[in-house]
Amino acid sequence: MAEIKQPGEGVQIDLISAKRMNGLASMEKIRMILDGVRDGNIVVLEEGLTPDEESKLIEVTMTEISPDEFNGIEIETYPRSEAADQSFLDRLMGRESTKKLTVIGPANQIETLHKDETLISALVSRK
Amino acid sequence: MPRLARAREDRMGLLTELKDSISRAASTLFSEQDPKRIGIYGPPNAGKTTLANRIARDWTGDAVGPESPIPHETRRARRKENVEIERDGKSVQIDIVDTPGVTTKVDYTEFLDHDMEKDDAVRRSREATEGVAEAMHWLREDVDGVIYVLDSTKDPFTQVNTMLIGIIESQDLPVLIFANKIDLEDSNVQRIRNAFPQHETVPLSALEGDNMDEVYDKIAEYFG
């Protein structure tokens, strides 16, 4: 990500297109997300991660948590339950949809105020 | 380590491995199939260890690990092997794996509220993060089925629950959802059923032992 932020000035939001993510391997995606979040940015993915990538994201996040420095991430996606929304045929054919908007931020700076199927409302504070 | 000692240890390692594989082969000979490895997953403090201990005590006589009101009590996956559950004259063998509560964040300062010194709180949080990473790894590689434990007094619509259930589904693992703590007044099992309608939800109190008959019936049905 381009570093355009002056420290303490505000909160940087990175909107990452599906196109950009599609060209990356799983670990590259996770690295890009965590690098952004650890810089204090809010990362918004146009298209979410696969379950396997989410599992790795949790795992890598855990290995990077360090007292007084990084507390981990807050992550929200919608639609809430992708699997339940998928048609039977989609699941049968293995057409796993990952089309879900995903918002990821540093746990100590982002707080989810409200969430339902159509709206995520979050409070973001400066570092 | 001096080379000789290491060679000896390697040899001993080989021996124990050999012994292990012989006893594994023997147990396959004697039982119809290898025990399925059932992971007990869920958010911190849901009652996973209390459940694992109750299952282990009911069928083997001893416990799995300590339970505690402070989150992240379990910080290493713990396994209890060859738990034989008898149902309708049949018996099913499972290995139960109690795992650390899954989360996307750990803040050591929260432990300070539980009357802990900073050193202990930092250590607890470090162990917790290692444990969660390990539990995620196990989930991708080493379990044959999942019991997902939720505290039925809490809102089940959390991101961690949604992600974890999605991860479990994507691996096509058989899963049972346990709505724990039904002995508490605020318990709401229906809310859990609504959150995960695609899965079977079993209400129970692991602490009081309520509804354990149905719990064992379902375990035998899903993982036998």
Ligand SMILES: Nc1nc2c(ncn2[C@@H]2O[C@H](COP(=O)(O)OP(=O)(O)OP(=O)(O)O)[C@@H](O)[C@H]2O)c(=O)[nH]1
């Ligand atoms: N009232 C009630 N309390 C319960 C029940 N099951 C567990 N608890 C309590 O909930 C707290 C947490 O229980 P644990 O079994 O340690 O929870 P856990 O899911 O293993 O927690 P971590 O290992 O920290 O992830 C303890 O104080 C238990 O006594 C239950 O069925 N009813």
Ligand SMILES: [Mg+2]
């Ligand atoms: Mg535990």
